[in-house]
Amino acid sequence: MLGLGFLASHANSSLFVYHCTHGVLYLLLYVDDMIIIDSNQLMLRTLINRLAQEFSMKDLSDLHYFLGIEVIRNDKGIFLSQAKYALDLLTHADMVDCKPISTPFVVGSHLTESGTPHCDATQFRSLAGALQYLTLTRPDLSYNVNSICQYMHAPTTYHFRALKRILRYVKGTYHYGLQLSQHSSSTLIGYSDAD
Amino acid sequence: MKLQADGSKKHHKARLVAQGFSQKHGIDFDATFSPVVRPATVRIILTLAAMHNWALRQLDVKNAFLHGFLQEEVYMEQPPGYIDREFPSHVCCLQRALYGLK
Numbered sequence: 422m423l424g425l426g427f428l429a430s431h432a433n434s435s436l437f438v439y440h441c442t443h444g445v446l447y448l449l450l451y452v453d454d455m456i457i458i459d460s461n462q463l464m465l466r467t468l469i470n471r472l473a474q475e476f477s478m479k480d481l482s483d484l485h486y487f488l489g490i491e492v493i494r495n496d497k498g499i500f501l502s503q504a505k506y507a508l509d510l511l512t513h514a515d516m517v518d519c520k521p522i523s524t525p526f527v528v529g530s531h532l533t534e535s536g537t538p539h540c541d542a543t544q545f546r547s548l549a550g551a552l553q554y555l556t557l558t559r560p561d562l563s564y565n566v567n568s569i570c571q572y573m574h575a576p577t578t579y580h581f582r583a584l585k586r587i588l589r590y591v592k593g594t595y596h597y598g599l600q601l602s603q604h605s606s607s608t609l610i611g612y613s614d615a616d
Numbered sequence: 617m618k619l620q621a622d623g624s625k626k627h628h629k630a631r632l633v634a635q636g637f638s639q640k641h642g643i644d645f646d647a648t649f650s651p652v653v654r655p656a657t658v659r660i661i662l663t664l665a666a667m668h669n670w671a672l673r674q675l676d677v678k679n680a681f682l683h684g685f686l687q688e689e690v691y692m693e694q695p696p697g698y699i700d701r702e703f704p705s706h707v708c709c710l711q712r713a714l715y716g717l718k
Contacts, residue, residue, distance in 0.1 A: 432657075435657070449658065458671065484674045492672065557655040603669065
């Protein structure tokens, strides 16, 4: 990659950036999955040809799936969805037919360390980890998933109940995703909480 | 075994796998490194594409793992069934990464 004139990003080892007078090109690499965005189609052609000389590879053209995330272009911009991943997760948890619920957590409830240990900690960790990956396009789950993940080392029956509640919420909202807007601003805004 | 869409046999598939569990830290491996894409990076890249209406392309590198070069010197016993008759006690010095290595 570096031989082709790419710069490796300091912040993330899987991101490579290529600058030239014609424009800029970003390449995101995950083992054998690669996505490229660029401001100039011609530049991309040249790059693909040069990469093809080095590796045997396939040009999958327009992006539809990346790391299990569905990428859908619409008139507002790009919609990211993990609907299929969410449904697979429900199958894995044996909760495909569960009753959906409209909120992911009991209002005002707080998790603590005390309680009877959950009988299958491995199952808890596996499901909590899967939920954590789902937060990639589901910021509405972030807080609750983070709460249960704080008890990965010693989950109790109460924590497992909280996890199942999140899954019931997912059941009713599996088609939710993240809409990336064409009109987003690239200004960085910081918020702080004073209390 | 690779199957066709209708379930009939297409071709057999085999890969050579190294026994990474016999590697010892500090001797034949230093650090286990697997690049992880940060969720924030994925979202930023896709947001950039949405904002500028840039094309999004996906490429697939075949057998990507096997392109990796090794920094340490790693040796492997000859794989069963492919033992050199003349030098059965020799070991192989690996030139490139293999599945199963740390």
